[in-house]
Amino acid sequence: MSLMEHHSNIVPWELISKINGFTIKYAKVNDDGTLDYEDFESKFSSKTKLASLSHVSNVSGVINNVKRIAKIAHENGALMLVDGAQSVPHMPVDVRDLDVDFLAFSGHKMLGPTGIGTLYGKKALLEKMEPFQGGGEMIKEVSYNQKTERCGIDWNDPPWKFEAGTPNICGSVALMEAIKYLENIGMPEVLKHEKMLTEYAVKTMQSCCTKLVLYGTSDSFLKCGIMPFGIIGLSPHDVALFLDNYGIMIRSGFHCAQPLHQVFKRQSSARASFYIYNTREEIDRFIEVLKEIEQV
Secondary structure: OEOOOOHHHOHHHHHHHHHHOOOOOOEOEOOOOOEOHHHHHHOOOOOOOEEEEEOEOOOOOEEOOHHHHHHHHHHOOOEEEEEOOOOOOOOOOOHHHHOOOEEEEEOHHHOOOOOOEEEEEOHHHHHHOOOOOOOOOOEEEEEEEOOOOEEEEEEOOOOHHHOOOOOOHHHHHHHHHHHHHHHHHOHHHHHHHHHHHHHHHHHHHHHHOOOEEEOOOOOHHHEOOEEEEEEOOOOHHHHHHHHHHOOOOOEEEOOOOHHHHHHOOOOOEEEEEOOOOOOHHHHHHHHHHHHHHOOO
16 A cells, blocks of 8 residues: 555554554655555565555545556456545546456545445455355345254355445435436546646646645646645644635645655645535635735
8 A cells, every 4th residue: 555545544454464464565655745656566576465545645636546556466466455535526437447356435525425435346356255244134044053053154145245234225325316416417527627626726826825835746637626735834724714714614634644744744734625516716715815814
C-alpha cells in the first residue's frame, strides 16, 4: 500500500498483521502528492499476497493508476484490493477493465446514506473464501450428525454467504437509488463537471490569493475535484471557521490521512471539494471570502 492511504486502509491491516504476523510495506508518495510507482512496484516479491491502494486520494484528489499496479500484482501472484470510496462517486469505474480482485466504496460519498457500502470481489475468489460472520441467510443447510454430535454447515452462494442476519435493507434501497441517480447523469459527465470546476478554481485561486498555498499537484488531468490548501499565517482550522461564518463548508485537519500530511510536511490542511451540485459562481464566492481572510 502507499503513504497516501486513508486510515481505513491502514489501521485494519496493521491490526491483523499483529495477529497473523505478516509484513506491511508502504510505497512512497512524491512531493506533489502523486504515487511513486517505481517504489510501489519495487515492494513486490514472490512472498507478496495482496496489494492495496486507494483509487483516488481523499486528501489531494490524485487519481492512481490502479490498473498498472494490479498488473504488477498479478504478475507476482498477488491479489489487488482497491479503495474506491473517492473514485466510484466521481468517475467511471470498470472493475473488469482495471482487473482488480476487490474494490470497496461507501454510500455516503455518493449521495447515499451513512453506514453502508459495497464490496466487489471476483466470483471465483468469493467462492473460495470462508465467511467472516455467522447467522441466518448465509447457509444452504445445517444438519445435525448424531454420531459426531455436531452440526454440519453448507455455505450459501456468494453474496449471501457473507450476509449473515438481517441486512441494512433501508440503507441498501437508498444506496441503489443514489447509484441510479448518478448513472442517469452519467459518470463521465460527473467527472467532466468536476474537472471544469477544479481547473477554474486552481487558476483563479493562484491568480487572486497571494497568501494561499495549494498542496499536491494542481494538474486537473491527474486529479478529481479535491483541493487541499493553506493560508500563510493561519491554521487550517481557523480558515474553516472563517469560511463557515460565510456559509461555506470545507474540512480541516488530517482528513484521516496523517501519513500523507507528513509527506507534505504539514500538521493539517484545509480541504475544499467539488461535486455535481457545485457551480463556478460558488467558487467565485469562495475565493472572494478567501481574499477577505487573507487580510486578517
